[in-house]
Amino acid sequence: MAKVVVIRELRLGILKTFAGTNTDTGIYKQEVDSAFLNTNGLSGDQQGDNNHHGGPEKALHHFASDHYARLRKELPEPAASHCKPGAFGENLVTEGFTETDVCVGDVFKLGEAVIQVSQPRQPCWRLNLRFGISDMSQRLQNSLRTGWYYRVMQPGLVRRGDTLTHEQRPNPSWPLSRLLSLMYDATLEHAALMEMANLPQLSPNLRGLAQKRLETGKVEDWERRLFDGTRSIPGLPYQ
Template structure:
């Protein structure tokens, strides 16, 4: 699989944790473009935050990239949403045109500014997208379309800013575009040869646990809590 051409950063975005839509819930999904130079550490962008560190953030999900390429399709699917007028609607940290889940592979090493990233996993969308867009089953539609975006580990901290070119400088797993991982996760869920191949990859611990559980039980884990979310404070995540 050939490398996509370098692409400039359209925006670098950060957000603060705030109370969210359901009782007892918090989120930093409302991310806004950051002016000037932004520092990047092994846990993400300085000045950025995550509302629930059990399922967001950490070294394997330090930085979230969402293709601006997908926005026209979402404007058609979700008309009239002001959120879709510019980057940040999906809680992303990085926005570009030209790279998608079809052209980016697991393990790709990306240079931008003085920082270096590694593609660690695709996104598993959650109910907070439904509430953000005030529309039912947005997370399920993100999942079904494969327009999920992806996460990076930070291999080398540094500085980035809007306009910096992003370049893929190494591709150790060219046979594993993110689209293939997403098919395994959400469509070809019990394809044993595919699961066995995925079990050899440098996936985050949670993904490897999922893969091994499917191989062991020949069954698929429930997605209900992730897609439907909590009903109240006692269930808040």
């Protein structure tokens, strides 16, 4: 991988409450010039659900800005107008760098820190509130363009304008585009699931997901993750 990937924006967020709900979120992240990156994420960056967001395997979130143009064309207003860098709560904003360019376990130098790709994002129902569309999480999942997370191998200061310098690629046959296709499209390909379950650099929860599919021959239920927190809200509010 030879391309130079510049961090055009560095973002972190404090907790806010979605309008008309009791649900807290850290998705509304603001630009900062610099922040210290530790094993749990950027200092000062908050999450509304610490059981499913943040932590060592999801310390840093990256969403490809390249996807926003397509989303603006596909979504109704005013949700389409939200589709600009930062809309998905990403910490890192870049251009020309997508799920096809990144492989499971890729290691990058970022400022003073060293980070490793741990897993793709698994969209949840909070996106339905963020965009005011009852199935926004499902739409993003179906697109197979969900963004991804890093774990932190070496803490350090990160600045806007730093570059992602590629250092290692232990799994060149596993770009995130392939992994996302296996997770949400060709979901029961036995040989691929065997490989996925044995990728040491993949987050433990996704290795466990692959193993469970192999054991049961079934795909896990996505309904709770995608919709549960918004089913009882009539007419989702636009933010």
